[in-house]
Amino acid sequence: MLTLSHVTKVFNPGTVNARKALDDVSLEVPDGDFISIIGANGAGKSTLLGAIAGVFFTDGGSITLDGQDVTLAPSHKRAKVIGQLFQDPMRGSAPGMTIEENLALAAGRGGWLAHISKADRADFRDRLAVLGMGLEDRMQQSVGLLSGGQRQALTLLMATVNPPKLLLLDEHTAALDPATAEKVLALTKETVEANRLTCLMVTHNMQSALDLGNRTLMMDRGRIVYDVRDEKRAGLQVGDLLALFREASGRALDNDRMLLT
Secondary structure: OEEEEEEEEEEOOOOOOOEEEEEEEEEEEOOOOEEEEEOOOOOOHHHHHHHHHOOOOOOEEEEEEOOEEOOOOOHHHHOOOEEEEOOOOOOOOOOOOEHHHHHHHHOOOOOOOOOOOHHHHHHHHHHHHHHOOOHHHOOOOEHHHOOHHHHHHHHHHHHHOOOOOEEEEEOOOOOOOHHHHHHHHHHHHHHHHHHOOOEEEEOOOHHHHHHOOOEEEEEEOOEEEEEEEHHHHHOOOHHHHHHHHHHHHOOOOOOHHHHOO
């Protein structure tokens, strides 16, 4: 269970550039929930994930994970139980290391020049084969030579090779071409379901926000303005989301990138 209670965050406080990125956010995420998060630019979506991951400390409120208060825990300690993917395919892996070395590092076997057992190598090969991108035959290749889609698929595997308590996906397909993005999203769905992960996914694709997971949050100006799940969400269409956003926030969703996807 992830619980946020009255979480606030202001960037550049006390200046003309002060911006309240999170405004009294409270949220409960039971184990096994797969939540998609949508909203316009500046709504607080990525800031919410950053607060949970410990990228920065919040200004108020508390964050607990499985009953443990992590509000003041540094990001490297949270990383032991929280997996994370970003929009930039270059993040989340070490480009100068091989595919095999990256997986060994993620699995806790060491990284560069680490001794990798035959059993681990066979396990890595089997896991890579599931991705369907031919990476199982390129384990000695540098990760820096992979395409964006291949790197995101590998990073997804690295983030879940030891299943985390929580998986955070911050527009992890936004930089990919449509066909590759669809494939990575399918891998995401399979991975989350196979490992029964608790997952929060920020997305600009409103259809994906309805197709994946069991729950959708809408954010606006640092607040969660709508939260719909399970049966109530099942029959919704993109047009319904737009109408619900207007009703909840008092204004239309004007993010062209989201509306045209």
